Amino acid sequence: MNDYIVRATALEGRIRAFGAVTTQLVEELRQRHQATPVATAAMGRAATVGAVMGLMLKGDNRLTIQIKGGGPIGQIIVDANARGEVRAYASNPHVDLPLNLIGKLDVAGAVGTNGFLNVIKDMGLKNPYQGSVEIISGELGEDFAYYFSQSEQTPSVVGVGVLVDRDYTVKVAGGFILQLLPGVSGEDVSYIEEQLSKVPGVTSLLSEGATPEQILENLIPGPVKFLEREPVRFQCTCSHERLEKVLISLGEGELQSMIDEDQGAEVECSFCKEKYYFSDEHLMTLIDRIKEK
Ligand SMILES: [Zn+2]
Structure with missing residues (x-):
């Protein structure tokens, strides 16, 4: 599956949704930075959300995400734009940690939980938009959800994952963002919460061959209307x-x-x-x- 992000709406526009598959992007990050599995997972999760947030922008606008949680990975920087171009790095991509208590890559251990997630959006105005929240989990999905609710006043559910294979290459990567707009009922929210607890994680679904569209359909009550499908890729702007x-x-x-x-x-x-x-x-x-x- 080539990398792409699909936009969707549901519940007559009361839910805005994005589904992403970013396996190639995250594998390219891994190779360019010679990243360890846990650093690949951390950078990949951040870059996947960054890719989606880039597509939320318009025209030549671009954004930078800075994650500084005080953990051994140092800071993670992601740049993305509205054309689906993403680049990222971590100050210490060679950080290596034992698996966490549930046998998963310890992203929170690498990122740390004592610091900030900053988003800077350059919208071509005199002063760029800047939003900042404290890092609350370090696993990043929850941290971005917190950012959307606190800084952009949009309650959101963010699920993002990177599955690293035995040979350390990226097997699958991707995620989803559901944004709950005014008018969403408590019933709809309970439905989504229930589905989230029942449906396997993003990386299990992707590795079973599910598409981002199917992932969204699994989570959202009622029919989902799919809009554009945008390719995403690694692209650096250095010269x-x-x-x-x-x-x-x-x-x-x-x-x-x-x-x-x-x-x-x-x-x-x-x-x-x-x-x-x-x-x-x-x-x-x-x-x-x-x-x-
Ligand atoms: Zn470069």
Whole structure:
């Protein structure tokens, strides 16, 4: 199954839903970052929700999610846009932890539960939108649900999962977001809660071959109306030009010492791990540009 996200509505528009399969995206994250299973699961869950949140935006708008829970994975950063392009990294993708008490990858242990989940949306306005909530579970699905209810005033159910195979590759990844809009009855909410407790988790369903559409149909009362199906993929926006700006921001002294001590500079993009080489001559032109300012 190629990665995609389907949008849907139900209950005459009182539920807005998204179903996602992101196996290839998360496998690419794993490979690019040489991530351990628990780091793959944490980054993959965050990137899956990020992909959906990107598609909630319009046009050229984009968003960044920052998860900083104080755990050994450090911070997780996800960038996504309305075209289904996603990139992510974790400061320590090599974190390794024993399985948790229920025999699952210990995502909460890696992320930590003492910190914040921040969302920054660049909507082309002067000041970007910023929302922030405390991390309450560290498993991330619940944390994003908390974010939607607290920061965006939209009660939501978020289910997200990554299943890592025995050979450490990503077997399946995906998730769903159900947003309860005004007018949803208590009965509908109880139905969803009951289904959530009965239906197997996202990764079990996906590995049995269920589609995101079927996952949504399992959870939502009444007929589900499916709207667009959007492809999602890993895509980095780095370039020589962008990394020039990073180098310029380091300042003249730092660039001069790169020339004196290192003979050129190799800069690695945090998101995709692509390496960019800058010669001494190139660094000198950057110093000239700093001086011109
Ligand atoms: Zn990159």
